[in-house]
Amino acid sequence: MGEELGVSTRKEENFSQWYLEVVRKGGFADQRTPVKGCDVFMPWGFGIWENIQSIADPMFKERGVKNAYFPLFIPKSLLEKEAEHFEGFVPEVAWVTRGGDRELDEWLAIRPTSETIMYYTFSKWISSYRDLPLRINQWVNVVRWETKATKPFLRSREFLWQEGHTVHASWEEAKREVDEMIEVYSKIFDEYLALPFLILKRTENDKFAGADFTVAFDTFVPEAGRVLQLGTVHHLGQNFSKPFEITFKDRDQKVKYAYQTSWGFSTRLIGAVIAVHGDDRGAVIPPRVAPVQVVIVPILFKGKEEPVLKAARELLEKLKEIGVRVELDDREDKTPGWKFNEWELKGVPLRIEVGPRDVEKGGFTVVRRDTGEKRFEAEVERVPELLEEIQRSLRERAWKRLEESIVVVEDLEGVKRAVEEKKIAKTYWCGRDECEFGVKEEIGAEIRGTRYDVDESEEAKNKKCFFCGREAKFTVYIAKSW
Ligand SMILES: [Zn+2]
Structure with a gap:
């Protein structure tokens, strides 16, 4: 009775296979489409997304964020305007080169993210300090041409997300926006999705292409021994306002470049809910987001x-x-x-x-x-x-499992052992690229960053770098990821 329906793989034994079975048999997504990595979001999976939207959208609006919609196509020249941004995204951009039977004069990117198309327009909307702050969000699909193996929700070529973009008069005001959005995201992930996370400031090498700094939420799937990024908040400084000429006349009559932030989370959250809370019998959806x-x-x-x-x-x-x-x-x-x-x-x-x-x-x-x-x-x-009660107990169990997964280690051997045992290594780092790239090459795990919400710099005092043995500057978290 119903044997063929159940999950045949144990989560602990083969997480990947377990996950794919749950996604398919549970009616979350269908991967059997003609284009790899472009999956169907089935009603049960999409229903979770609709609930997330109905929770997050009013929270954004309460903060003065307004929803809009920007074009899907971004001309190549526009995407190139901020050099680092372009370099960061070009390996996974899908291009449209023909319209009907004619070659296009200029290639059009299918949006991998919308900074460039939005900021092109923002520069026309903003001229005075009275136009600031500007807060715009859109709920759309994006395409990133993944070459690695794809997995529904966790890594796909086309996915849905919200991207918020704000413009401010000063660096400090943009920083406040970043911190407030971190609070909003914390609330959504913790109180509604019952997902635990570390709030980490990404390293210089790992930050968003074109950002001053990036703060990311990493949750953890103990059975897979991997962290999973839930969402990010970026302080963009003036890195985009300069090439896109987003300027405003300030109270002192001087024309200045604006400061910006952007923040997003995606349908990957559906995958995170399945991955974190599920058990050998299938998914366990927190009541507050269950369709x-x-x-x-x-x-x-x-x-x-x-x-x-x-x-x-x-x-x-x-x-x-x-x-x-x-x-x-x-x-x-x-x-x-x-x-x-x-x-x-x-x-x-x-x-x-x-x-x-x-x-x-x-x-x-x-x-x-x-x-x-x-x-x-x-x-x-x-x-x-x-x-x-179920919501609370799912949340408590998940946080406990995250906390129990963090082990403090002092050298590469320790990091290696932690990763092999499907844990997150907390250790100390000198801050040099050599050690960051070195650990990735040697054990396939990454420095995910330093805690943003808690100052752990004191802990690194008098410690040695886990990789090179030089004086440590940062307390960092290292784990495998998706
Ligand atoms: Zn080092």
């Missing part, structure tokens, strides 16, 4: 169908009334066991079973997806409370 929070499965026995179905339908209506996203699975061609398997694989946080005995007792049986705990409930009002 369906509760599924009701009637347990039908011959001759006793009517009262059970009636009770199930009443429960459905009551739960809807109190704002629960709920579905009644009354398919007649599937057994309850088959349905349990399917909904477990999809990661529905709470299952409600209604059988003849539940009806007699005047209630229903709840089964938690995260713990498997099963019990009788009589009060409908208990359901939202239970969902919040």
Whole structure:
């Protein structure tokens, strides 16, 4: 019964295969498309994205961010305007070179990100300090022509994201924007997606192409021993405002170059939710972002169908009334066991079973997806409370697992061992490129950066660089990544 439906791979044993099975069988995405890395976001996966949007969008707007839409095509000359930016992105740009049957005079990039096309326009919108700050966001698709193996949500050629772009009168004001957006992102990832993370300032080599500095959120998947970037916030300084001539006349009548930030997260968050919270039976979706929070499965026995179905339908209506996203699975061609398997694989946080005995007792049986705990409930009002309990416990478990995955080590051997044991190495670094590139070459793990939210520089005092043994300057985190 339903054997073919379940996940055949254990998460711990082969994470990649487990992940692909869950994504496909759980109805999150379909990779069987004619173009590699351009996957279908199926309703269950897309539903999570819609919920993330409905959470994040009002938070952005509350901060004065306005949504807009900028063109998909970016002329090559525009993309080239900021040299570092162009160099950083050109290896993965998809180009349009023909229109109909004619060669184009100028190649058009399909947006890999929209700094250049937006800032071209911003320069026409901004002329005075009164036009600042400007805060624009767009929810769009982007294309990055990955050559490595692709994985739905985690690494794909086309994905969906939001990109926020702000313009300010001073470096400090842009810095405040960066810090405030870090708070907003923290809230979304932590309180809604129940995802734990390290907030890291990326190294000079690893920062966004064209940024003054980049702050990134890294979550961790213990079974895979890899960190996963959830989102980034960049302080762009005047690096774009100069080539794009985004200037404003300040209060002192002087014309100045503006300061900018950009920030984004993508549909990779769906992959992160699956990867971090899932178990051997499939995905476990945090209630606050689950497209369906509760599924009701009637347990039908011959001759006793009517009262059970009636009770199930009443429960459905009551739960809807109190704002629960709920579905009644009354398919007649599937057994309850088959349905349990399917909904477990999809990661529905709470299952409600209604059988003849539940009806007699005047209630229903709840089964938690995260713990498997099963019990009788009589009060409908208990359901939202239970969902919040699940949300909390998923969050706590995930944070605990991240904290337990960080090991402090002092030399390359220690870093190597940590990475082999699927951990994150916390260690000390001199700051030189040689050691940063060296560790990547030798063990395939990267320096992910220094803590941004907590000052850990003191810890590096009197320490030696893990790689070269010279005096250390930074406390850094090293891990494998996707
Ligand atoms: Zn060193």
